[in-house]
Amino acid sequence: MTIAAAADLTDTGVQLGDENFIRVLAAIAGKDSVLTDAASRVFFSTDIASRGATAEAVVQVADVAVLSKVVATATSHGRVVIPRGGGFSYTGGYTPASERSVIIDMRPMNRIVEINRQDMYVVVEVGCTWQRLYEELKVHGLRTPYFGPMSGSRATVGGALSQGSFFLGSTQYGTTAESVLGLEVVLADGTVLKTGSWASTQGVPPFFRQYGPDATGLFLNDTGAMGFKTKAALRLIPFPPHQAYASFALTGHAQVTTAVSAIGRSGLAAECYCWDPYFVRVMSEASTGMKQDLRILWNIVKSGSGPLDGLRAAARIALAGKRVFSGDTYLLHVVIDDVSAAGAAARLRQIRTLALAAGATEVSPGAPRAMRGTPFIDFNVPERRVKRRNLPINSVSPHSRASAVAADVYSYLDAQAAQMQRHEVSCGVIFFAVGQQAMCIESLIYWEDDEHYLHDRISETSDLDGLAAYAEHSDATKLAFELRAGFKAIFHRHGCLHVQIARSYPWAETREPATLQLLTTVKDTLDPERLVNRGVLGFGAPGKRTQ
Numbered sequence: 001m002t003i004a005a006a007a008d009l010t011d012t013g014v015q016l017g018d019e020n021f022i023r024v025l026a027a028i029a030g031k032d033s034v035l036t037d038a039a040s041r042v043f044f045s046t047d048i049a050s051r052g053a054t055a056e057a058v059v060q061v062a063d064v065a066v067l068s069k070v071v072a073t074a075t076s077h078g079r080v081v082i083p084r085g086g087g088f089s090y091t092g093g094y095t096p097a098s099e100r101s102v103i104i105d106m107r108p109m110n111r112i113v114e115i116n117r118q119d120m121y122v123v124v125e126v127g128c129t130w131q132r133l134y135e136e137l138k139v140h141g142l143r144t145p146y147f148g149p150m151s152g153s154r155a156t157v158g159g160a161l162s163q164g165s166f167f168l169g170s171t172q173y174g175t176t177a178e179s180v181l182g183l184e185v186v187l188a189d190g191t192v193l194k195t196g197s198w199a200s201t202q203g204v205p206p207f208f209r210q211y212g213p214d215a216t217g218l219f220l221n222d223t224g225a226m227g228f229k230t231k232a233a234l235r236l237i238p239f240p241p242h243q244a245y246a247s248f249a250l251t252g253h254a255q256v257t258t259a260v261s262a263i264g265r266s267g268l269a270a271e272c273y274c275w276d277p278y279f280v281r282v283m284s285e286a287s288t289g290m291k292q293d294l295r296i297l298w299n300i301v302k303s304g305s306g307p308l309d310g311l312r313a314a315a316r317i318a319l320a321g322k323r324v325f326s327g328d329t330y331l332l333h334v335v336i337d338d339v340s341a342a343g344a345a346a347r348l349r350q351i352r353t354l355a356l357a358a359g360a361t362e363v364s365p366g367a368p369r370a371m372r373g374t375p376f377i378d379f380n381v382p383e384r385r386v387k388r389r390n391l392p393i394n395s396v397s398p399h400s401r402a403s404a405v406a407a408d409v410y411s412y413l414d415a416q417a418a419q420m421q422r423h424e425v426s427c428g429v430i431f432f433a434v435g436q437q438a439m440c441i442e443s444l445i446y447w448e449d450d451e452h453y454l455h456d457r458i459s460e461t462s463d464l465d466g467l468a469a470y471a472e473h474s475d476a477t478k479l480a481f482e483l484r485a486g487f488k489a490i491f492h493r494h495g496c497l498h499v500q501i502a503r504s505y506p507w508a509e510t511r512e513p514a515t516l517q518l519l520t521t522v523k524d525t526l527d528p529e530r531l532v533n534r535g536v537l538g539f540g541a542p543g544k545r546t547q
Contacts (some may be wrong), residue, residue: 002367021077025059025102026539027067033060033108042102044084046455049391049504051467052095055082055103064184064192071228073191074102075531081188082425082533083224085127085159087457089145090127090150090392093163093223097106097535106158109230112136119207121181126158133157133374143239145173146414152376158229162258164221164499166434171263172270172337173413174435177220178313182206185219189526196221206233223502223536226526240270240337244344246351247366247464248360250274253406256431257439259332259358261399264433266354268338269346270397271432273278274332281328283367299405311470333368334358381458387453391480395488395496399443402439406431408490409443416483423476424448427483443487447476501537508538 026034035041035058044058045051056079061067074081080101084094085330094103112125117140124133137143149155149167159165161183166175171177182196193199195216198206219226242424250256256274263272275283334351338344352362397405406429414425420426425447432440451473454466473481488505491498500506506514523539525531530542536543 001350021079022057022520024077025057025070026362026531028073029059029061029066029444034058035060038464039461041103042464042467043096043455043460044087044105045101047092047095048090048389050092050095051455052092053097053099053101055096055101056068056099057219058103058105060105062109062110064109064186067104067109067228068186070104070194071100071186071532074190075190075529078529078531080531080534081228083162083228085156085162086151086154086222087128087154088149088159089163089500089502091223091500091505093500093536094533095503104228106228106230107156109214110156113231113234115140115142116205116207117142117236117330119205121205121233122236123206123209123231123233124157125231126156126161128157129153130155130160134375135373137236138239141239142236144169144234145179145237146170146176148376150371150377153378157234159231160265161220161229162222162224164501166272166432166499169270169337170434171272171543172267177217178435179234180216180232181209181235182233183216183219183229185226185544186230186296187227188227188529188532201445206503216283221499221501223500225537225539226523227532238339239307240339242338242341242344244336244338244348244374245329245365246334246336246348246355247363247365248332248334248355248509249369250332250358253330253429254403255359255408256330256332257399257403259355259360259438259440260431260433261402262354262358263334264439265399265436266350267337267385268435269334270337271335272332273433274330274431275482276330276429276431277328278426279430280331282428287421289484303419311490312493321522331367332361333365334370335368356421365428380459385458387448387450388446389449389452389477389480391445391484392442393445393484393491394440394496394498395487395491396434396438396440397494399439401494401496402431405491405496408432408494409441409487412486412490416486419479420483424484425476425479443483445480445483447480449474449477451477462472463507486496503535 005382007485020037022034040058045055057456059070061070080096082094082096082101082102082103084105091183106108107127109125111125112128112133113125115121122137130152132149134147146166146169149160149165160176163167164175164177182194182198196206197204197208197211209432218306218380219229220237250259260272332355336344338347359378395405409429425445432444445547451470458463492506501507530539534540
């Protein structure tokens with residue numbers, strides 16, 4: 001942000017827009033639900049990667065009727081309206097392009113509306129966190145197929161639906177979109193619509209997605225461009241009672257892509273992911289403290305198929321310490337879900353055969369056990385607050401192209417090694433099998449940045465005086481974003497796809513003209529003035545495209 005753009009940071013009131021508009025919003029949503037102080041507006045206008053223009057107001061909504069009125073009022077006054085969930089975007093998913101914007105904080109809309117065990121679906125409001133949904137469903141012996149990202153203690157259902165999220169359960173069941181049966185959505189003019197069987201005029205429940213053309217898909221992976229998702233109906237499965245775990249050491253990225261591809265294509269694993277040597281070293285050096293270690297061990301005990309199984313697993317990990325994380329190797333981790341212990345063991349035997357055939361060496365599976373024992377990590381707590389920033393760059397490719405993508409990623413890192421070392425910028429790579437058809441290769445860049453440290457994600461405020469002092473990015477920050485551009489160029493060259501598209505990935509310019517025209521027509525029909533999250537997916541002002 002330039003010094004001129006940052007000029008309002010010391011203001012504690014509303015400089016932007018007209019006060020009558022703010023009063024109208026307050027009358028609709030309630031005075032306490034409309035935030036206009038500068039610290040809040042800057043905080044909500046900033047994602048993990050960058051700061052946008054400072055929004056005119058932030059409105060916190062807990063009811064679909066209120067949301068409908070707020071959206072209709074804001075758009076009728078020419079304001080851009082932006083949905084925001086847990087705030088873990090790093091691609092400009094909710095950072096305003098214009099100060100004449102209203103950010104709508106969806107987190108208060110967080111009820112679990114219905115758990116239908118007979119028809120096997122759950123209806124949940126989009127502000128609900130994945131951890132809360134997971135824990136509530138587990139009490140009933142149920143689970144969604146995809147059940148959240150690692151950040152699920154704060155990441156919301158709606159954010160994942162908008163961003164194409166995958167992780168827990170995703171090697172077996174794919175992305176979050178594949179768990180969706182229907183949606184309730186508020187459009188730019190305040191209209192409320194439903195999709196799938198839920199859209200029936202006969203009061204049919206949201207038990208089935210495919211009845212005629214799939215309107216549900218229009219509002220998934222859209223970064224909030226098409227409308228405001230308010231409720232989602234998600235598929236349920238019986239909670240898998242038995243798990244098995246495996247970890248393998250590999251010696252190069254060619255072995256990794258071979259092993260991850262074979263395991264992913266087999267359909268045997270719930271999760272299959274690999275850390276490269278950078279992350280292995282980080283894990284070996286990390287110290288979580290005795291209290292956190294004991295909590296993780298207790299969760300491992302609880303996650304075993306029986307008390308004795310869990311105690312034995314915890315004992316093995318306690319004795320091994322963090323040796324499993326040591327060494328200059330890649331570590332591949334696998335989690336297996338099954339209805340029986342025998343079934344889980346059979347899957348494990350087949351996965352072991354696939355991994356060993358790729359040249360892997362089996363090691364103690366402490367890491368996947370620990371991660372499933374504590375599947376959601378709250379990164380937004382004081383003990384995890386560090387100045388070190390991270391910037392992920394994801395790619396999704398078919399198995400047939402993954403090896404070439406990985407080779408170019410590591411060639412690029414080798415070429416950049418000297419200046420990365422000079423500016424103390426580091427990078428690690430994670431591999432993940434997504435369903436049976438795809439592999440994600442994600443680079444994560446790390447560096448220190450005092451400026452972003454002053455944007456406080458723990459207290460949800462910003463140190464305005466401190467932020468105003470930083471008119472220029474540091475050399476390390478500049479390099480990090482140059483590296484991101486380099487990775488994106490590699491992924492573009494290989495025709496990779498992306499999740500968390502927002503403003504950071506080339507979606508519009510890589511679509512065939514007829515496809516882009518169709519989706520542009522849909523956008524303009526739903527949002528003629530393009531006021532719903534203007535700028536994401538390349539949808540700029542009417543008649544314009546931005547990237």
